[in-house]
Amino acid sequence: MAAGTEHSVAAATHEAKQPLDISRPPAGILIVDNFLDEAEISDALTQLDRLEQERGDQQTATCPAKRQFLINVPAVADRLRSEIDASLGLVPIEATEGGAPQQEWLPARVMHGPTAEHRDEPQSAAPWAQSLDATRQLDANKEAYRGGYIAIVYLGGDGALVLGSGPAAREVPVVPGRLVAWPNTDFVHSAVGHERRLLGPLAVVPGDRTAPLWLTVIASAVGGSPIFKGIMCAIIAWLIAQLTMGIVFLDDDSKCSSNAAPFGLAIWNLTSFCWKAFIMAYFVIFLKGTEDERKARFHRQVTFYLLVIHWVWIILGLVITINIDISGSHSSCPSGLYWFTVLSIAALYVNMSLMMVPVALEYTKWQALAIGGPIVGACAVVALALATEVPWFGVILVAASTFPTLVILNLVAIDVRKFIFYKAYLLEEIEKLEHKLAKAKQEDEPGSVDEYSRKLADRRAELASLGNSSTRAPREGEVVEAASVGIIPPGGVEVEAPPGRLGLRFETGTGHQVISVSASSPLAGRVSVGDRLVSIRAPGREFYCGSLRTGSDIVAEFRATAGTKRVLTFARDSKRQSLLQAH
Known part of the structure:
Protein backbone atom coordinates (compact mmCIF):
# COMPACT_ATOMS: atom_id res chain seq x y z
CA MET A 1 0.00 0.00 0.00
CA ALA A 221 16.75 -3.60 1.38
CA VAL A 222 19.18 -3.19 4.26
CA GLY A 223 18.89 0.56 4.49
CA GLY A 224 15.92 1.99 2.69
CA SER A 225 13.94 4.96 3.81
CA PRO A 226 13.57 5.37 7.61
CA ILE A 227 10.26 7.14 7.02
CA PHE A 228 8.94 4.24 4.94
CA LYS A 229 10.11 1.73 7.54
CA GLY A 230 8.50 3.82 10.26
CA ILE A 231 5.20 3.89 8.38
CA MET A 232 5.24 0.11 7.88
CA CYS A 233 6.11 -0.51 11.55
CA ALA A 234 3.30 1.83 12.63
CA ILE A 235 0.79 0.03 10.39
CA ILE A 236 1.81 -3.39 11.73
CA ALA A 237 1.67 -2.14 15.35
CA TRP A 238 -1.73 -0.62 14.67
CA LEU A 239 -3.03 -3.90 13.22
CA ILE A 240 -1.80 -5.81 16.27
CA ALA A 241 -3.47 -3.26 18.55
CA GLN A 242 -6.77 -3.58 16.66
CA LEU A 243 -6.66 -7.36 16.94
CA THR A 244 -5.85 -7.15 20.65
CA MET A 245 -8.59 -4.63 21.44
CA GLY A 246 -11.14 -6.64 19.49
CA ILE A 247 -10.33 -9.84 21.39
CA VAL A 248 -10.00 -8.24 24.85
CA PHE A 249 -13.32 -6.36 24.62
CA LEU A 250 -15.24 -8.99 22.66
CA ASP A 251 -17.55 -9.68 25.62
CA ASP A 252 -18.37 -5.94 25.78
CA ASP A 253 -19.30 -5.70 22.12
CA SER A 254 -23.02 -5.32 22.78
CA LYS A 255 -22.31 -2.46 25.22
CA CYS A 256 -20.63 -0.45 22.43
CA SER A 257 -23.22 -0.87 19.70
CA SER A 258 -26.10 1.02 18.14
CA ASN A 259 -29.15 0.36 16.04
CA ALA A 260 -27.13 1.29 12.95
CA ALA A 261 -25.34 -2.09 12.83
CA PRO A 262 -25.87 -5.65 14.13
CA PHE A 263 -22.54 -5.56 16.01
CA GLY A 264 -20.47 -3.18 18.09
CA LEU A 265 -17.00 -1.65 18.16
CA ALA A 266 -15.14 -4.80 19.24
CA ILE A 267 -16.32 -6.82 16.25
CA TRP A 268 -15.79 -3.78 14.02
CA ASN A 269 -12.12 -3.66 15.07
CA LEU A 270 -11.72 -7.40 14.46
CA THR A 271 -13.27 -7.28 10.98
CA SER A 272 -11.32 -4.14 10.10
CA PHE A 273 -8.11 -5.90 11.14
CA CYS A 274 -8.94 -8.95 9.01
CA TRP A 275 -9.68 -6.89 5.91
CA LYS A 276 -6.56 -4.71 6.19
CA ALA A 277 -4.41 -7.79 6.81
CA PHE A 278 -5.89 -9.38 3.68
CA ILE A 279 -5.14 -6.24 1.61
CA MET A 280 -1.54 -6.15 2.86
CA ALA A 281 -1.09 -9.85 2.11
CA TYR A 282 -2.46 -9.36 -1.40
CA PHE A 283 -0.12 -6.41 -1.93
CA VAL A 284 2.96 -8.31 -0.74
CA ILE A 285 2.19 -11.54 -2.61
CA PHE A 286 0.82 -10.27 -5.91
CA LEU A 287 1.88 -6.66 -6.39
CA LYS A 288 5.26 -6.03 -4.79
CA GLY A 289 8.00 -7.31 -7.09
CA THR A 290 5.74 -7.74 -10.14
CA GLU A 291 7.85 -6.79 -13.17
CA ASP A 292 5.16 -7.19 -15.83
CA GLU A 293 3.59 -3.72 -16.07
CA ARG A 294 0.22 -5.09 -17.30
CA LYS A 295 -0.06 -7.49 -14.35
CA ALA A 296 1.10 -4.78 -11.95
CA ARG A 297 -1.57 -2.40 -13.29
CA PHE A 298 -4.26 -5.09 -12.83
CA HIS A 299 -3.14 -5.82 -9.25
CA ARG A 300 -3.12 -2.09 -8.46
CA GLN A 301 -6.72 -1.86 -9.66
CA VAL A 302 -7.71 -4.84 -7.51
CA THR A 303 -5.95 -3.28 -4.51
CA PHE A 304 -7.78 -0.02 -5.15
CA TYR A 305 -11.19 -1.72 -5.11
CA LEU A 306 -10.28 -3.65 -1.96
CA LEU A 307 -9.59 -0.27 -0.37
CA VAL A 308 -12.92 1.04 -1.70
CA ILE A 309 -14.73 -1.80 0.06
CA HIS A 310 -12.85 -1.00 3.26
CA TRP A 311 -13.95 2.62 3.03
CA VAL A 312 -17.54 1.41 3.42
CA TRP A 313 -16.40 -0.21 6.69
CA ILE A 314 -14.88 3.09 7.82
CA ILE A 315 -18.20 4.88 7.30
CA LEU A 316 -20.01 2.09 9.19
CA GLY A 317 -17.58 2.52 12.08
CA LEU A 318 -18.28 6.25 12.04
CA VAL A 319 -22.03 5.68 12.24
CA ILE A 320 -21.67 3.26 15.17
CA THR A 321 -19.30 5.59 17.02
CA ILE A 322 -21.33 8.79 16.75
CA ASN A 323 -24.45 6.98 18.02
CA ILE A 324 -22.73 6.01 21.29
CA ASP A 325 -22.95 8.56 24.12
CA ILE A 326 -19.78 7.92 26.09
CA SER A 327 -20.23 10.98 28.33
CA GLY A 328 -23.41 9.80 30.00
CA SER A 329 -23.28 8.19 33.45
CA HIS A 330 -25.44 5.35 32.22
CA SER A 331 -23.00 4.40 29.45
CA SER A 332 -21.47 0.94 29.92
CA CYS A 333 -19.19 1.09 26.87
CA PRO A 334 -15.50 0.87 27.91
CA SER A 335 -13.93 4.26 27.23
CA GLY A 336 -10.64 2.66 26.15
CA LEU A 337 -12.34 0.72 23.34
CA TYR A 338 -14.37 3.77 22.32
CA TRP A 339 -11.49 6.22 22.03
CA PHE A 340 -9.19 3.64 20.44
CA THR A 341 -11.83 3.14 17.75
CA VAL A 342 -12.13 6.91 17.23
CA LEU A 343 -8.35 7.17 16.76
CA SER A 344 -8.37 4.14 14.44
CA ILE A 345 -11.07 5.66 12.25
CA ALA A 346 -9.20 8.99 12.09
CA ALA A 347 -5.94 7.19 11.17
CA LEU A 348 -7.76 5.13 8.55
CA TYR A 349 -9.24 8.28 7.08
CA VAL A 350 -5.82 9.95 6.77
CA ASN A 351 -4.13 6.83 5.37
CA MET A 352 -6.87 6.06 2.87
CA SER A 353 -7.13 9.67 1.71
CA LEU A 354 -3.39 9.82 1.02
CA MET A 355 -3.71 6.75 -1.17
CA MET A 356 -6.85 7.96 -2.93
CA VAL A 357 -5.47 11.37 -3.94
CA PRO A 358 -2.92 10.01 -6.50
CA VAL A 359 -5.67 7.91 -8.08
CA ALA A 360 -8.02 10.88 -8.22
CA LEU A 361 -5.34 13.02 -9.85
CA GLU A 362 -5.46 10.74 -12.89
CA TYR A 363 -8.96 12.11 -13.53
CA THR A 364 -8.77 15.68 -12.25
CA LYS A 365 -6.38 18.44 -11.08
CA TRP A 366 -5.04 19.65 -7.77
CA GLN A 367 -7.21 22.74 -8.03
CA ALA A 368 -10.37 20.63 -8.17
CA LEU A 369 -9.36 18.70 -5.06
CA ALA A 370 -8.27 21.83 -3.17
CA ILE A 371 -11.47 23.75 -3.95
CA GLY A 372 -14.01 20.94 -4.13
CA GLY A 373 -12.94 19.11 -0.96
CA PRO A 374 -13.42 21.95 1.55
CA ILE A 375 -16.66 23.04 -0.13
CA VAL A 376 -18.18 19.55 0.11
CA GLY A 377 -16.94 19.17 3.69
CA ALA A 378 -18.29 22.56 4.79
CA CYS A 379 -21.71 21.88 3.26
CA ALA A 380 -21.83 18.50 4.99
CA VAL A 381 -20.90 20.03 8.37
CA VAL A 382 -23.65 22.67 8.11
CA ALA A 383 -26.26 20.16 6.96
CA LEU A 384 -25.47 17.64 9.70
CA ALA A 385 -25.33 20.32 12.40
CA LEU A 386 -28.75 21.70 11.42
CA ALA A 387 -30.54 18.43 10.73
CA THR A 388 -29.20 16.11 13.45
CA GLU A 389 -28.30 16.02 17.13
CA VAL A 390 -24.97 14.31 16.50
CA PRO A 391 -22.08 15.63 18.66
CA TRP A 392 -19.75 18.09 16.95
CA PHE A 393 -16.81 15.72 16.67
CA GLY A 394 -19.13 13.19 15.03
CA VAL A 395 -20.39 15.83 12.62
CA ILE A 396 -16.82 16.69 11.63
CA LEU A 397 -15.83 13.02 11.18
CA VAL A 398 -18.85 12.20 9.03
CA ALA A 399 -18.39 15.38 6.97
CA ALA A 400 -14.72 14.58 6.45
CA SER A 401 -15.65 11.19 5.05
CA THR A 402 -18.00 12.65 2.45
CA PHE A 403 -15.31 14.07 0.16
CA PRO A 404 -13.19 10.92 -0.30
CA THR A 405 -16.43 8.94 -0.52
CA LEU A 406 -17.60 11.12 -3.40
CA VAL A 407 -14.18 10.76 -5.05
CA ILE A 408 -14.42 6.98 -4.79
CA LEU A 409 -17.96 6.90 -6.15
CA ASN A 410 -16.89 9.13 -9.03
CA LEU A 411 -13.95 6.88 -9.92
CA VAL A 412 -16.11 3.77 -9.72
CA ALA A 413 -18.78 5.42 -11.89
CA ILE A 414 -16.16 6.35 -14.49
CA ASP A 415 -14.85 2.77 -14.61
CA VAL A 416 -18.37 1.32 -14.83
CA ARG A 417 -19.30 3.75 -17.58
CA LYS A 418 -16.13 2.92 -19.51
CA PHE A 419 -16.87 -0.79 -19.16
CA ILE A 420 -20.52 -0.63 -20.26
CA PHE A 421 -20.40 2.25 -22.75
CA TYR A 422 -16.81 1.95 -23.90
CA LYS A 423 -17.36 2.92 -27.53
CA ALA A 424 -19.35 5.99 -26.50
CA TYR A 425 -16.60 6.83 -24.03
CA LEU A 426 -13.97 6.60 -26.79
CA LEU A 427 -16.01 8.81 -29.12
CA GLU A 428 -16.34 11.42 -26.38
CA GLU A 429 -12.60 11.27 -25.69
CA ILE A 430 -11.84 11.65 -29.40
CA GLU A 431 -14.08 14.72 -29.61
CA LYS A 432 -12.34 16.32 -26.61
CA LEU A 433 -8.90 15.59 -28.05
CA GLU A 434 -9.90 17.06 -31.42
CA HIS A 435 -10.91 20.31 -29.72
CA LYS A 436 -7.64 20.40 -27.75
CA LEU A 437 -5.63 19.66 -30.90
CA ALA A 438 -7.36 22.44 -32.84
CA LYS A 439 -6.72 24.91 -30.01
CA ALA A 440 -3.05 23.89 -29.80
CA LYS A 441 -2.67 24.46 -33.55
CA GLN A 442 -4.26 27.90 -33.30
CA GLU A 443 -1.92 28.87 -30.46
CA ASP A 444 1.08 27.40 -32.31
CA GLU A 445 2.23 25.00 -29.58
CA PRO A 446 4.21 22.24 -31.35
CA GLY A 447 4.72 20.22 -28.16
CA SER A 448 1.01 20.14 -27.36
CA VAL A 449 0.16 19.40 -31.00
CA ASP A 450 2.42 16.34 -30.98
CA GLU A 451 1.04 15.16 -27.64
CA TYR A 452 -2.63 15.52 -28.62
CA SER A 453 -1.96 14.00 -32.06
CA ARG A 454 -0.42 10.95 -30.42
CA LYS A 455 -3.29 10.56 -27.95
CA LEU A 456 -5.83 11.06 -30.73
CA ALA A 457 -4.09 8.42 -32.80
CA ASP A 458 -4.22 5.95 -29.91
CA ARG A 459 -7.93 6.56 -29.29
CA ARG A 460 -8.84 6.25 -32.97
CA ALA A 461 -6.86 3.03 -33.32
CA GLU A 462 -8.64 1.63 -30.27
CA LEU A 463 -11.99 2.64 -31.72
CA ALA A 464 -11.06 1.00 -35.02
CA SER A 465 -10.19 -2.25 -33.24
CA LEU A 466 -13.74 -2.29 -31.82
CA GLY A 467 -15.15 -2.44 -35.32
CA ASN A 468 -15.91 1.22 -35.91
CA SER A 469 -17.84 1.46 -39.16
CA SER A 470 -16.23 4.78 -40.08
CA THR A 471 -12.86 3.13 -40.72
CA ARG A 472 -12.19 3.09 -44.46
CA ALA A 473 -9.40 3.24 -46.99
CA PRO A 474 -8.51 6.76 -48.17
CA ARG A 475 -9.63 7.75 -51.64
CA GLU A 476 -7.19 8.61 -54.39
CA GLY A 477 -5.63 12.02 -53.86
CA GLU A 478 -7.51 12.59 -50.60
CA VAL A 479 -5.87 14.89 -48.05
CA VAL A 480 -6.61 13.91 -44.46
CA GLU A 481 -5.45 15.04 -41.03
CA ALA A 482 -2.54 13.26 -39.39
CA ALA A 483 -3.54 10.19 -37.36
CA SER A 484 -6.47 9.27 -39.63
CA VAL A 485 -7.20 5.59 -40.01
CA GLY A 486 -6.86 3.72 -43.28
CA ILE A 487 -6.73 0.17 -44.65
CA ILE A 488 -3.35 -1.05 -45.88
CA PRO A 489 -3.65 -3.40 -48.89
CA PRO A 490 -1.91 -6.81 -48.86
CA GLY A 491 0.77 -5.56 -51.26
CA GLY A 492 2.05 -3.04 -48.75
CA VAL A 493 2.47 0.71 -48.50
CA GLU A 494 5.43 2.88 -49.48
CA VAL A 495 6.06 5.98 -47.43
CA GLU A 496 7.80 9.12 -48.65
CA ALA A 497 8.31 12.57 -47.16
CA PRO A 498 10.07 15.78 -48.16
CA PRO A 499 12.88 17.20 -46.00
CA GLY A 500 11.71 17.60 -42.43
CA ARG A 501 10.90 15.42 -39.43
CA LEU A 502 8.76 12.38 -40.15
CA GLY A 503 7.17 10.11 -37.56
CA LEU A 504 4.91 7.26 -38.66
CA ARG A 505 3.04 4.71 -36.62
CA PHE A 506 1.24 1.68 -38.07
CA GLU A 507 -1.10 -0.28 -35.81
CA THR A 508 -2.90 -3.33 -37.12
CA GLY A 509 -6.38 -4.47 -36.29
CA THR A 510 -7.18 -7.38 -33.99
CA GLY A 511 -5.98 -10.75 -35.22
CA HIS A 512 -3.46 -9.42 -37.75
CA GLN A 513 0.30 -9.71 -37.56
CA VAL A 514 3.02 -7.63 -39.15
CA ILE A 515 5.30 -9.73 -41.35
CA SER A 516 8.14 -7.36 -42.17
CA VAL A 517 9.29 -3.78 -42.29
CA SER A 518 12.00 -2.57 -44.62
CA ALA A 519 13.66 0.83 -44.47
CA SER A 520 15.44 2.45 -47.40
CA SER A 521 18.62 4.42 -46.83
CA PRO A 522 19.15 7.06 -45.52
CA LEU A 523 16.49 6.26 -42.89
CA ALA A 524 18.33 7.31 -39.75
CA GLY A 525 15.45 6.66 -37.38
CA ARG A 526 14.32 3.59 -35.51
CA VAL A 527 12.12 0.81 -36.85
CA SER A 528 10.49 -1.77 -34.58
CA VAL A 529 8.19 -4.68 -35.37
CA GLY A 530 5.71 -6.23 -32.97
CA ASP A 531 2.71 -8.51 -33.33
CA ARG A 532 0.37 -5.55 -33.77
CA LEU A 533 2.55 -2.47 -33.73
CA VAL A 534 5.15 -0.98 -36.03
CA SER A 535 6.62 2.42 -35.29
CA ILE A 536 9.10 4.43 -37.34
CA ARG A 537 10.76 7.51 -35.89
CA ALA A 538 13.04 9.39 -38.25
CA PRO A 539 14.40 12.63 -36.77
CA GLY A 540 16.42 15.04 -38.89
CA ARG A 541 15.95 16.92 -42.14
CA GLU A 542 16.79 14.32 -44.77
CA PHE A 543 14.58 12.47 -47.21
CA TYR A 544 13.15 9.33 -45.65
CA CYS A 545 11.26 6.44 -47.13
CA GLY A 546 10.30 2.95 -46.07
CA SER A 547 7.72 0.24 -46.63
CA LEU A 548 5.40 -1.90 -44.54
CA ARG A 549 4.20 -5.28 -45.81
CA THR A 550 1.45 -7.40 -44.26
CA GLY A 551 -0.08 -10.76 -44.93
CA SER A 552 -3.65 -9.48 -45.13
CA ASP A 553 -5.66 -6.28 -45.02
CA ILE A 554 -5.04 -4.49 -41.74
CA VAL A 555 -6.29 -1.31 -40.13
CA ALA A 556 -3.35 1.08 -39.80
CA GLU A 557 -2.79 4.43 -38.21
CA PHE A 558 -0.47 7.10 -39.60
CA ARG A 559 1.10 10.04 -37.79
CA ALA A 560 3.43 12.42 -39.58
CA THR A 561 5.05 15.76 -38.95
CA ALA A 562 6.74 17.36 -41.94
CA GLY A 563 7.75 20.98 -41.56
CA THR A 564 4.84 23.02 -40.27
CA LYS A 565 2.11 21.09 -42.10
CA ARG A 566 0.56 18.03 -40.54
CA VAL A 567 -1.48 16.42 -43.29
CA LEU A 568 -1.15 13.21 -45.25
CA THR A 569 -1.94 12.68 -48.93
CA PHE A 570 -2.99 9.19 -50.02
CA ALA A 571 -2.69 8.33 -53.72
CA ARG A 572 -3.21 5.13 -55.70
CA ASP A 573 -0.51 3.99 -58.08
CA SER A 574 -0.95 1.01 -60.39
CA LYS A 575 2.76 0.20 -60.38
CA ARG A 576 3.30 0.66 -56.68
CA GLN A 577 0.37 -0.73 -54.68
CA SER A 578 -0.14 2.46 -52.70
CA LEU A 579 1.71 5.69 -52.10
CA LEU A 580 1.55 7.77 -48.97
CA GLN A 581 3.13 11.18 -49.22
CA ALA A 582 3.42 13.72 -46.39
CA HIS A 583 3.18 17.40 -47.28
Missing part, protein backbone atom coordinates in the same frame (compact mmCIF):
# COMPACT_ATOMS: atom_id res chain seq x y z
CA ALA A 2 2.95 2.29 0.51
CA ALA A 3 5.01 1.21 -2.48
CA GLY A 4 4.90 4.62 -4.08
CA THR A 5 5.93 6.24 -0.79
CA GLU A 6 9.26 4.43 -0.70
CA HIS A 7 10.24 5.58 -4.18
CA SER A 8 9.30 9.20 -3.68
CA VAL A 9 10.96 9.44 -0.29
CA ALA A 10 14.13 7.87 -1.60
CA ALA A 11 14.24 10.39 -4.42
CA ALA A 12 13.54 13.35 -2.19
CA THR A 13 16.05 12.49 0.55
CA HIS A 14 19.08 11.77 -1.66
CA GLU A 15 22.16 13.63 -0.57
CA ALA A 16 25.24 13.86 -2.77
CA LYS A 17 27.93 11.42 -1.62
CA GLN A 18 31.66 11.94 -1.84
CA PRO A 19 32.87 10.90 -5.32
CA LEU A 20 35.14 7.89 -5.46
CA ASP A 21 38.69 8.47 -6.71
CA ILE A 22 38.58 6.48 -9.95
CA SER A 23 42.38 6.42 -10.21
CA ARG A 24 42.75 4.89 -6.73
CA PRO A 25 39.61 2.89 -5.88
CA PRO A 26 39.40 1.11 -2.50
CA ALA A 27 40.71 -2.43 -2.24
CA GLY A 28 38.46 -4.94 -3.96
CA ILE A 29 36.62 -2.42 -6.17
CA LEU A 30 37.36 -2.71 -9.88
CA ILE A 31 36.64 0.20 -12.25
CA VAL A 32 37.60 -0.14 -15.91
CA ASP A 33 36.80 2.72 -18.29
CA ASN A 34 36.35 1.96 -22.01
CA PHE A 35 35.65 -1.68 -21.18
CA LEU A 36 33.25 -1.49 -24.13
CA ASP A 37 34.27 0.51 -27.18
CA GLU A 38 31.97 2.94 -28.98
CA ALA A 39 30.86 0.37 -31.57
CA GLU A 40 29.89 -2.16 -28.87
CA ILE A 41 28.01 0.50 -26.90
CA SER A 42 26.16 1.66 -30.01
CA ASP A 43 25.21 -1.90 -30.96
CA ALA A 44 23.97 -2.68 -27.44
CA LEU A 45 21.90 0.54 -27.27
CA THR A 46 20.40 -0.17 -30.69
CA GLN A 47 19.30 -3.61 -29.49
CA LEU A 48 17.81 -2.09 -26.33
CA ASP A 49 15.93 0.58 -28.30
CA ARG A 50 14.48 -2.04 -30.65
CA LEU A 51 13.43 -4.34 -27.80
CA GLU A 52 11.87 -1.45 -25.89
CA GLN A 53 9.76 -0.46 -28.89
CA GLU A 54 8.71 -4.05 -29.55
CA ARG A 55 7.62 -4.50 -25.97
CA GLY A 56 5.94 -1.10 -25.89
CA ASP A 57 6.75 -0.36 -22.23
CA GLN A 58 7.75 3.21 -22.99
CA GLN A 59 4.25 3.91 -24.35
CA THR A 60 2.62 3.39 -20.95
CA ALA A 61 1.41 6.31 -18.88
CA THR A 62 3.58 5.30 -15.93
CA CYS A 63 6.99 4.19 -17.06
CA PRO A 64 8.08 1.06 -15.11
CA ALA A 65 11.07 1.52 -12.78
CA LYS A 66 12.89 -1.42 -14.35
CA ARG A 67 12.79 -3.08 -17.76
CA GLN A 68 14.86 -6.16 -18.47
CA PHE A 69 15.99 -7.64 -21.79
CA LEU A 70 18.49 -10.10 -23.27
CA ILE A 71 20.92 -8.70 -25.84
CA ASN A 72 23.65 -10.26 -27.96
CA VAL A 73 27.11 -9.12 -26.78
CA PRO A 74 29.69 -11.73 -27.89
CA ALA A 75 32.98 -12.01 -25.97
CA VAL A 76 31.90 -9.60 -23.23
CA ALA A 77 31.43 -12.38 -20.65
CA ASP A 78 34.97 -13.74 -21.13
CA ARG A 79 36.52 -10.27 -21.00
CA LEU A 80 34.60 -9.42 -17.86
CA ARG A 81 35.82 -12.57 -16.09
CA SER A 82 39.39 -11.88 -17.22
CA GLU A 83 39.32 -8.31 -15.85
CA ILE A 84 38.09 -9.46 -12.42
CA ASP A 85 40.54 -12.40 -12.24
CA ALA A 86 43.47 -10.20 -13.27
CA SER A 87 42.61 -7.53 -10.69
CA LEU A 88 42.67 -10.19 -7.96
CA GLY A 89 45.78 -11.96 -9.29
CA LEU A 90 43.89 -15.23 -9.76
CA VAL A 91 44.70 -18.05 -12.16
CA PRO A 92 41.29 -19.11 -13.45
CA ILE A 93 40.01 -22.67 -13.13
CA GLU A 94 39.16 -23.63 -16.70
CA ALA A 95 36.22 -25.82 -17.62
CA THR A 96 37.39 -29.35 -18.40
CA GLU A 97 34.24 -30.81 -19.89
CA GLY A 98 32.52 -29.20 -22.84
CA GLY A 99 34.52 -25.97 -22.64
CA ALA A 100 33.71 -22.81 -20.70
CA PRO A 101 30.08 -21.62 -20.65
CA GLN A 102 29.27 -19.74 -23.83
CA GLN A 103 27.32 -16.62 -22.93
CA GLU A 104 26.86 -14.49 -26.00
CA TRP A 105 23.51 -13.27 -24.67
CA LEU A 106 23.58 -11.26 -21.45
CA PRO A 107 20.83 -9.52 -19.48
CA ALA A 108 20.48 -5.76 -19.88
CA ARG A 109 18.33 -3.37 -17.90
CA VAL A 110 16.85 0.09 -18.26
CA MET A 111 16.44 1.58 -14.79
CA HIS A 112 14.39 4.68 -13.92
CA GLY A 113 14.74 6.63 -10.71
CA PRO A 114 16.73 5.83 -7.58
CA THR A 115 17.35 2.35 -6.18
CA ALA A 116 17.47 1.82 -2.41
CA GLU A 117 20.47 0.33 -0.60
CA HIS A 118 20.69 -3.45 -0.90
CA ARG A 119 22.88 -6.46 -1.52
CA ASP A 120 22.36 -8.76 -4.48
CA GLU A 121 21.14 -12.33 -4.64
CA PRO A 122 21.61 -14.63 -7.67
CA GLN A 123 18.33 -15.08 -9.50
CA SER A 124 16.74 -18.50 -8.97
CA ALA A 125 16.63 -19.35 -12.68
CA ALA A 126 18.72 -18.31 -15.65
CA PRO A 127 16.75 -16.44 -18.34
CA TRP A 128 19.04 -17.89 -21.02
CA ALA A 129 19.09 -21.50 -19.71
CA GLN A 130 17.90 -24.04 -22.29
CA SER A 131 17.51 -26.77 -19.64
CA LEU A 132 17.54 -27.25 -15.88
CA ASP A 133 21.27 -27.99 -15.79
CA ALA A 134 22.29 -24.36 -15.38
CA THR A 135 19.70 -23.81 -12.65
CA ARG A 136 20.88 -26.90 -10.77
CA GLN A 137 24.44 -25.62 -11.01
CA LEU A 138 23.36 -22.30 -9.52
CA ASP A 139 21.55 -23.99 -6.64
CA ALA A 140 24.68 -26.02 -5.87
CA ASN A 141 26.96 -22.95 -5.92
CA LYS A 142 24.62 -20.28 -4.56
CA GLU A 143 26.87 -19.46 -1.62
CA ALA A 144 29.82 -19.03 -3.98
CA TYR A 145 27.81 -16.52 -6.02
CA ARG A 146 26.66 -14.68 -2.88
CA GLY A 147 30.25 -14.42 -1.71
CA GLY A 148 31.57 -13.48 -5.15
CA TYR A 149 31.62 -10.27 -7.15
CA ILE A 150 28.82 -8.15 -8.61
CA ALA A 151 29.56 -6.56 -11.99
CA ILE A 152 27.80 -3.81 -13.96
CA VAL A 153 28.70 -2.43 -17.38
CA TYR A 154 27.09 0.94 -18.10
CA LEU A 155 25.78 1.66 -21.61
CA GLY A 156 24.46 5.15 -20.96
CA GLY A 157 22.31 7.34 -18.76
CA ASP A 158 22.94 9.68 -15.86
CA GLY A 159 23.41 9.55 -12.12
CA ALA A 160 25.79 7.34 -10.20
CA LEU A 161 26.31 4.02 -8.45
CA VAL A 162 26.66 4.46 -4.67
CA LEU A 163 28.90 1.92 -2.92
CA GLY A 164 28.55 1.72 0.86
CA SER A 165 26.26 3.62 3.21
CA GLY A 166 26.46 6.56 5.56
CA PRO A 167 29.54 8.80 5.65
CA ALA A 168 31.68 6.07 4.05
CA ALA A 169 29.51 5.91 0.91
CA ARG A 170 31.21 6.77 -2.37
CA GLU A 171 29.66 7.59 -5.75
CA VAL A 172 30.84 6.16 -9.07
CA PRO A 173 29.37 8.28 -11.91
CA VAL A 174 27.62 6.55 -14.80
CA VAL A 175 29.93 6.62 -17.83
CA PRO A 176 29.14 4.69 -21.05
CA GLY A 177 31.47 1.71 -21.42
CA ARG A 178 32.52 1.72 -17.74
CA LEU A 179 32.81 -1.62 -15.90
CA VAL A 180 32.30 -1.53 -12.12
CA ALA A 181 32.74 -4.67 -9.99
CA TRP A 182 32.86 -5.13 -6.22
CA PRO A 183 32.66 -7.89 -3.56
CA ASN A 184 28.99 -8.48 -2.81
CA THR A 185 29.51 -9.12 0.91
CA ASP A 186 31.71 -6.05 1.46
CA PHE A 187 29.43 -3.32 0.14
CA VAL A 188 25.77 -2.49 0.11
CA HIS A 189 24.99 -0.45 -2.96
CA SER A 190 22.33 1.85 -4.32
CA ALA A 191 21.88 4.10 -7.34
CA VAL A 192 20.71 7.63 -8.08
CA GLY A 193 19.73 9.35 -11.30
CA HIS A 194 16.90 9.66 -13.79
CA GLU A 195 17.74 6.78 -16.16
CA ARG A 196 20.51 4.19 -16.40
CA ARG A 197 21.13 1.64 -19.18
CA LEU A 198 23.41 -1.21 -18.26
CA LEU A 199 24.51 -4.81 -18.68
CA GLY A 200 23.83 -6.79 -15.52
CA PRO A 201 24.00 -6.68 -12.62
CA LEU A 202 25.84 -10.00 -12.87
CA ALA A 203 27.05 -12.34 -10.12
CA VAL A 204 30.59 -13.58 -10.82
CA VAL A 205 32.61 -16.31 -9.08
CA PRO A 206 36.21 -15.04 -9.41
CA GLY A 207 38.73 -17.57 -10.70
CA ASP A 208 36.12 -20.14 -11.76
CA ARG A 209 35.48 -20.18 -15.49
CA THR A 210 33.11 -23.14 -15.06
CA ALA A 211 30.60 -20.88 -13.27
CA PRO A 212 28.51 -18.83 -15.72
CA LEU A 213 27.74 -15.18 -15.09
CA TRP A 214 24.40 -14.95 -13.34
CA LEU A 215 21.73 -12.26 -13.22
CA THR A 216 21.03 -10.93 -9.73
CA VAL A 217 18.01 -9.58 -7.91
CA ILE A 218 17.70 -7.54 -4.73
CA ALA A 219 18.30 -9.74 -1.69
CA SER A 220 17.15 -7.32 0.97
